[in-house]
Amino acid sequence: xxxxxxxxxxxxxxxxxxxxxxxxxxxxxxxxxxxxxxxxxxxxxxxxxxxxxxxxxxxxxxxxxxxxxxxxxxxxxxxxxxxxxxxxxxxxxxxxxxxxxxxxxxxxxxxxxxxxxxxxxxxxxxxxxxxxxxxxxxxxxxxxxxxxxxxxxxxxxxxxxx
Amino acid sequence: xxxxxxxxxxxxxxxxxxxxxxxxxxxxxxxxxxxxxxxxxxxxxxxxxxxxxxxxxxxxxxxxxxxxxxxxxxxxxxxxxxxxxxxxxxxxxxxxxxxxxxxxxxxxxxxxxxxxxxxxxxxxxxxxxxxxxxxxxxxxxxxxxxxxxxxxxxxxxxxxxx
Numbered sequence: 001x002x003x004x005x006x007x008x009x010x011x012x013x014x015x016x017x018x019x020x021x022x023x024x025x026x027x028x029x030x031x032x033x034x035x036x037x038x039x040x041x042x043x044x045x046x047x048x049x050x051x052x053x054x055x056x057x058x059x060x061x062x063x064x065x066x067x068x069x070x071x072x073x074x075x076x077x078x079x080x081x082x083x084x085x086x087x088x089x090x091x092x093x094x095x096x097x098x099x100x101x102x103x104x105x106x107x108x109x110x111x112x113x114x115x116x117x118x119x120x121x122x123x124x125x126x127x128x129x130x131x132x133x134x135x136x137x138x139x140x141x142x143x144x145x146x147x148x149x150x151x152x153x154x155x156x157x158x159x160x161x162x
Numbered sequence: 163x164x165x166x167x168x169x170x171x172x173x174x175x176x177x178x179x180x181x182x183x184x185x186x187x188x189x190x191x192x193x194x195x196x197x198x199x200x201x202x203x204x205x206x207x208x209x210x211x212x213x214x215x216x217x218x219x220x221x222x223x224x225x226x227x228x229x230x231x232x233x234x235x236x237x238x239x240x241x242x243x244x245x246x247x248x249x250x251x252x253x254x255x256x257x258x259x260x261x262x263x264x265x266x267x268x269x270x271x272x273x274x275x276x277x278x279x280x281x282x283x284x285x286x287x288x289x290x291x292x293x294x295x296x297x298x299x300x301x302x303x304x305x306x307x308x309x310x311x312x313x314x315x316x317x318x319x320x321x322x323x324x
Contacts, residue, residue, distance in 0.1 A: 027250060029240055031193040031202035039259050040193035040202030041302075042240030044250050064302065078191055078204030084245035088189060088206050097201050140203075140226065 012159065015151050018141035019160045021094045023049045025079035026116060030057065032068035032075045041068060046120070047077065048113045053096055053136030053156040056109050058120065061128035069132060073099040077134055095140040103131035174321065177313050180303035181322045183256045185211045187241035188278060192219065194230035194237045203230060208282070209239065210275045215258055215298030215318040218271050220282065223290035231294060235261040239296055257302040265293035 030045045043065045048056040055077055059066040069075060080093030103109060109131050114124050123129060136156055142148040192207045205227045210218040217239055221228040231237060242255030265271060271293050276286050285291060298318055304310040 026248075027246070029191040029204050029245065031204040033202055034259065037236070037259075037299075039236040039261075039299075040195055040238055041259060042191050042193040042204060042238050042257050043302075044240070044242075044245065044255060046251065074199070074201040076193075076202055076204050078206070080206075080246070082246065083191065083206065084189070084242070084247065086188075089208065093206060095204050097196065097199075097203060099201075137199075137201075140205075 011149070011155075014141060014143065014147070014149055015155050015159045017092070017143060018094050018139055018151055019053060019156065021081075021092055021141070022053055022055070022079060022096065022139075024081070025049055028077045028079040029083065030065050030075060030077055032065045033072045034064075034068060035071040041065065045077075046117050047079075048109060048116050050133075052160050053139050053151075053153070054098075055096060055134045055136075056103070056113060057100065057132045057134065058109075058113055058117075058124075058129055059132055060123075060126075061130070066130070066132075069100045070102075073101065075100050075134060090144065092141070092143050094142070096134060096136045097140065098135040098137040100132040100134045103133055106131055173311070173317075176303060176305065176309070176311055177317050177321045179254070179305060180256050180301055180313055181215060181318065183243075183254055183303070184215055184217070184241060184258065184301075186243070187211055190239045190241040191245065192227050192237060192239055194227045195234045196226075196230060197233040203227065207239075208279050209241075210271060210278050212295075214322050215301050215313075215315070216260075217258060217296045217298075218265070218275060219262065219294045219296065220271075220275055220279075220286075220291055221294055222285075222288075223292070228292070228294075231262045232264075235263065237262050237296055252306065254303070254305050256304070258296060258298045259302065260297040260299040262294040262296045265295055268293055 077096040082091035239258045244253035
């Protein structure tokens with residue numbers, strides 16, 4: 001891992017903090033790729049965090065980001081408690097980078113997602129919605145000024161095995 | 163413009179709302195492209211909104227997003243007052259999609275940026291920082307449930323000429 005931290009203990013602490021931030025995040029900003037021009041596209045999403053830095057999304061078939069992922073599965077999720085707040089740039093945040101896979105068996109995450117997002121009861125069984133799992137290939141964690149790093153998947157799984 | 167609105171008056175109102183939201187946004191989420199894997203990458207940035215949907219960024223030479231833009235200028239900015247808040251998905255938000263250009267003459271935006279972000283006084287004259295202008299090729303505006311649309315650059319400029 002490339003990380004501005006202090007030795008092995010510092011790196012382990014950084015990875016654990018990143019995983020805690022992910023686990024505590026109910027929503028974030030999804031980045032996908034627009035099929036026409038290939039530009040990266042940011043949109044708001046609710047999420048269900050899983051172990052190891054992966055996250056589940058529940059997406060409408062009408063939404064731009066769903067169409068984008070169906071055309072190209074590469075994506076990222078920016079998470080943090082202070083996104084959008086005036087002191088956002090001094091607060092910790094994390095970006096999960098990877099690719100999103102359509103979840104064939106929607107029963108796998110239905111009840112967990114509903115528990116995390118009770119308002120989704122209004123559409124949790126709509127047939128045009130689907131679950132996607134963003135697989136964390138690597139994570140960029142910014143703890144604060146001068147304390148940050150890229151964390152590869154094997155380091156995430158070592159600290160938070162599935 | 164593809165917009166779920168009502169006639170020409172509805173479309174004009176949508177464009178004006180999108181421009182007002184951009185003009186009122188001091189920060190947002192920048193999406194850029196990672197050079198290695200081509201994944202879209204989300205990160206937090208302060209911004210200086212300009213007329214017509216464009217926005218100015220002031221980026222450190224050490225930052226990932228700056229390196230990404232130098233390798234590929236395509237990017238987007240997600241803006242909205244409620245990003246990250248519990249009711250974010252019911253609040254208006256806008257995504258500027260386009261490409262970012264390095265601003266050669268930093269005097270062009272220095273004083274305006276400093277006025278918008280007084281804390282930048284600590285680094286506004288650092289030589290490794292640089293201004294970038296994200297040109298809005300098109301904008302995705304989500305006003306609320308069922309009221310949204312893509313707005314092309316010519317419609318943005320027609321309502322908010324530079």
